[in-house]
Structures are given as structure tokens and as C-alpha cells.
Amino acid sequence: MTPFVDLKGKRVILGVTGGIAAYKAAELLRLMVKEGAQVWTVMTKAATEFVTPLTFQALSGNPVRTDMFSPLQEGQIEHIALADLAQVAIVAPATANFIAKLAHGIADDMLTTTLLATKCPIVVCPAMNVNMYNHPATQANLHVLKERGVWVVEPEEGELACGWEGKGRLAELDTIVETARCALSPQDMVGERVVVTAGPTWEALDPVRFISNRSSGKMGFSVARIAKRRGASVTLISGPTALKPPPGVKFLTVESARQMRDAVMEHLEEATVVVKAAAVADYCPLEAKREKIKKESEIWSISLGRTPDILSEVGARKGERILVGFAAETHELISNAREKLERKNLDWIVANDVTYPGAGFGRDTNKVTLLGRGGVVVDLPLMSKDEVAWAIVDKIVESRRCARG
Numbered sequence: 089m090t091p092f093v094d095l096k097g098k099r100v101i102l103g104v105t106g107g108i109a110a111y112k113a114a115e116l117l118r119l120m121v122k123e124g125a126q127v128w129t130v131m132t133k134a135a136t137e138f139v140t141p142l143t144f145q146a147l148s149g150n151p152v153r154t155d156m157f158s159p160l161q162e163g164q165i166e167h168i169a170l171a172d173l174a175q176v177a178i179v180a181p182a183t184a185n186f187i188a189k190l191a192h193g194i195a196d197d198m199l200t201t202t203l204l205a206t207k208c209p210i211v212v213c214p215a216m217n218v219n220m221y222n223h224p225a226t227q228a229n230l231h232v233l234k235e236r237g238v239w240v241v242e243p244e245e246g247e248l249a250c251g252w253e254g255k256g257r258l259a260e261l262d263t264i265v266e267t268a269r270c271a272l273s274p275q276d277m278v279g280e281r282v283v284v285t286a287g288p289t290w291e292a293l294d295p296v297r298f299i300s301n302r303s304s305g306k307m308g309f310s311v312a313r314i315a316k317r318r319g320a321s322v323t324l325i326s327g328p329t330a331l332k333p334p335p336g337v338k339f340l341t342v343e344s345a346r347q348m349r350d351a352v353m354e355h356l357e358e359a360t361v362v363v364k365a366a367a368v369a370d371y372c373p374l375e376a377k378r379e380k381i382k383k384e385s386e387i388w389s390i391s392l393g394r395t396p397d398i399l400s401e402v403g404a405r406k407g408e409r410i411l412v413g414f415a416a417e418t419h420e421l422i423s424n425a426r427e428k429l430e431r432k433n434l435d436w437i438v439a440n441d442v443t444y445p446g447a448g449f450g451r452d453t454n455k456v457t458l459l460g461r462g463g464v465v466v467d468l469p470l471m472s473k474d475e476v477a478w479a480i481v482d483k484i485v486e487s488r489r490c491a492r493g
């Protein structure tokens with residue numbers, strides 16, 4: 089298994105340049121420290137006009153560098169050493185002036201010098217006035233940086249501090265942190281177009297009632313997040329959940345099994361990988377009433393009919409695609425799951441013992457066994473759903489390598 093990548097234990101440079109969004113960099117730092125990163129902040133002189141170095145020092149527990157020439161204080165690291173030690177560098181906010189300097193290799197302060205000296209991946213998060221952002225000079229500089237492999241986190245549209253409306257707000261902090269994780273991860277899913285399904289389905293009885301199950305959607309959202317983190321382009325088709333879609337993922341919501349089937353079929357042509365983590369209802373009411381059903385008799389029976397088996401339909405049209413299914417079981421885990429693997433024509437099935445303490449519906453952790461063709465069995469310990477997703481993506485990468493020979 090390739091090592092799971094998040095920010096835990098990672099050595100990070102946080103570059104802060106002089107824009108009004110500099111105050112948001114403090115919260116960004118806090119998020120990274122919370123995940124276990126070690127962060128060294130480097131500020132431009134202009135940035136110190138907006139927020140004091142002390143804020144970043146207190147939040148990171150590390151001294152903050154602002155100046156090339158002041159003598160090193162206790163615990164400070166010389167800029168080349170810092171450049172060598174960092175595993176990822178994030179500049180947030182990045183002003184137009186800083187972007188121009190980075191694009192042209194100008195090294196006239198501590199931050200630009202450090203970034204010119206480092207070999208680690210760089211994540212640049214522009215934030216500025218919309219006209220400065222759209223200016224051909226800024227766009228050309230960003231183009232140069234992207235061509236050079238710098239990760240650029242596009243700013244968002246909205247109300248800007250300068251009074252203008254438009255593109256220029258610093259991206260959401262979650263998006264910036266996730267981009268840093270991407271920059272640290274193997275990009276072994278580049279070129280794959282992954283369709284993931286997640287969550288429960290709602291099968292309507294009338295306008296206010298439905299039949300559903302306990303799925304939270306977390307497992308499927310993790311698969312979407314990790315496939316994207318490793319470079320895939322991802323479409324996440326989800327039943328109703330309370331979760332926020334992972335950054336950079338195309339997100340479609342559906343309600344019923346029928347709607348989920350139609351959405352999957354619509355995206356099947358372009359997909360190279362399909363992962364069906366959704367807990368699709370196997371039965372739905374034969375008829376959904378147009379009006380609310382009134383209570384009458386003591387006992388009420390409803391007739392249910394089968395829903396389309398989406399995974400079997402995808403399996404029948406598999407082609408070169410890699411197909412991964414899930415089997416949530418309460419007994420005979422391995423034999424039930426293997427039977428589904430064969431019957432639905434899958435490459436992998438994720439066998440999930442939902443009775444295991446700490447595993448299954450609604451939890452942040454899961455305990456699964458991955459079953460592959462030809463009798464392959466990979467028994468995984470209890471781990472976070474993101475780590476389970478990482479192991480699944482490993483197997484997809486492995487299957488693709490085998491298929492290519």
C-alpha cells in the first residue's frame with residue numbers, strides 16, 4: 089500500500105503577502121497545525137502591516153521570518169535550510185506583485201528567496217481586486233506558474249474588500265488545505281475519469297414520506313476526495329446527505345434509485361472507473377401517491393417492487409472500465425461479497441462488516457476487506473474512511489497497471 093497522505097507530520101512553509109486576506113492566513117495556519125503539520129511562516133514586509141508576526145508565531149509555535157538581513161533569533165532557521173526542509177509551500181494570500189515576482193524569478197525578500205531555493209511543491213492562492221486579477225499581466229504570470237507545475241488555487245467570486253464584486257476573494261480555506269494534500273500526494277490517477285456514487289436513496293411513498301437507510305454518504309465522499317487528491321477527474325453522484333462535496337469534484341445530487349441509475353448511465357460513457365459506494369434501496373413503493381397518505385386502518389401494508397440494480401447494469405457494459413462495488417453484510421461477509429463480485433462483473437468489491445464496532449453507517453472509520461478477481465483478499469484494519477478510500481484507489485491503480493501490462 090502506498091503511504092496515506094495528509095498534513096500530519098508534514099513540514100510546511102506558509103508564505104503570507106500583503107493583502108487584506110492576510111488575516112485569513114492565521115486561520116489557515118490553525119487548520120494545518122490542527123491536522124498535525126509543522127508550519128514555518130514567512131511574511132513579506134507588506135503582510136506585517138495587516139497582521140503581526142506574533143499571531144503566526146503563537147499559532148505555529150515556530151519563529152516567523154520577515155527579513156533577510158536581521159540576525160537569526162533562537163529557533164529560527166536560515167532561509168536555505170528552510171527551503172530544503174519544507175515538503176510543501178503555500179502562499180496565501182498571494183498578491184499580484186508576489187505572483188509577478190515568483191513568475192520571473194525575482195528574489196528580493198525572504199519569501200521570494202526561499203521559494204526560489206526550494207524544490208518542494210508550491211501552492212499559490214491569489215487574492216486581490218478583480219481588475220488586478222483579470223489584468224493580462226497577472227493572468228500571464230499565473231499561466232507561467234501553472235506551466236511550471238505550481239498549484240494555483242483560483243480565487244472565488246463575490247464581494248471584495250475594495251468594494252468591487254467579482255473574482256478575487258481568497259479561496260475557501262478547506263480548498264487550500266486540500267490542494268496542499270494534493271501537492272503532497274502521488275498523482276497516479278491523472279487521466280482517470282472516476283464516477284463515484286454515495287449516500288442512501290429516498291424512495292417516495294407520498295410527498296412527505298420515503299423509505300431509506302442509515303447511509304451517511306461518508307465512504308463515497310472519501311473515495312471521491314482521495315481519487316481527486318491523486319489526480320483523477322471525479323464526478324460524485326450522491327443521494328441525500330448532510331455532507332459538503334470535496335473541493336474540485338463535480339457534484340450531482342439525486343433522490344431515488346431510479347434517478348441515481350439515470351445519472352450514472354448519463355456519465356458512464358466518459359467514465360474510466362466506477363465506484364459504487366451508494367447504499368441503493370433494493371425496493372421502492374410500487375406507486376408514490378400524489379397526495380399525503382391519511383392514516384385509516386390499524387395495519388397498513390404497502391407493496392414494493394425492485395429498483396434497477398445499477399451496478400449490475402454497469403457491469404454488463406463494463407468494457408475497459410475498472411468497477412468497484414461495495415457489499416454491506418451482517419453475516420457470511422467474504423462468501424456473500426465474492427458472490428456479488430462475480431455476479432456483478434466487478435474488479436474489486438469492498439466487503440464491509442457493518443456489525444463490527446466502529447465500522448459502517450455514519451461512522452468516520454471503517455473495517456473492510458478488499459476482494460479482487462482470482463481470489464485476492466486484502467484484509468484491512470479499522471481505519472479512517474479516507475484511509476480506506478486510499479487503499480481502494482491503490483487497488484484501482486494496480487488494476488490499471490495490470491491491464492496496461
Ligand code: CTP
Binds near residue numbers: 367369395398413416
Ligand atoms: N447496488 C446498485 N443498485 C442497487 C442495489 C445495489 O448499484 N439497486 C450496488 C451498491 O451500490 C453496492 C452493491 O450494489 O455497490 C452491493 O449492494 P447490496 O445491496 O449489498 O447487494 P445486492 O446485490 O443488492 O445483494 P443483497 O441485497 O441480497 O445483499
